[in-house]
Amino acid sequence: MRQSFTLASANQNLVGSTFEEDFQRGLWRGTKFTEQLIVMPAWNNLNAITASGNAALTMPVYKRMNFTLGTIENYLHDPPTGFRKNSFQATMGLTYSLR
Numbered sequence: 001m002r003q004s005f006t007l008a009s010a011n012q013n014l015v016g017s018t019f020e021e022d023f024q025r026g027l028w029r030g031t032k033f034t035e036q037l038i039v040m041p042a043w044n045n046l047n048a049i050t051a052s053g054n055a056a057l058t059m060p061v062y063k064r065m066n067f068t069l070g071t072i073e074n075y076l077h078d079p080p081t082g083f084r085k086n087s088f089q090a091t092m093g094l095t096y097s098l099r
Helices: none
Strands: 019-026 032-041 049-062 065-076 086-096
Touching: 049 086
Parallel strands: none
Antiparallel strands: 019 032, 032 049, 049 065, 065 086
């Protein structure tokens, strides 16, 4: 994998693995909970660990329309100076399925 930043001196070519876990659960009246966690450690630089996780709750609103609330968290163990280690996002969406 290639790790690139706006500072050219912080760019790296890394050799690593990807470990992923997915979970889905049906709840009451068509509501669904989904969760995903991804961890990517690098083997040639043990400080270069990247992780990402997200979770979402999807609820039926009307017929084929659904409302989703979610979160996304990204983590980078060794960011260059001026960058944060993690970022967090809250998401909200309305979807319509065509079947």
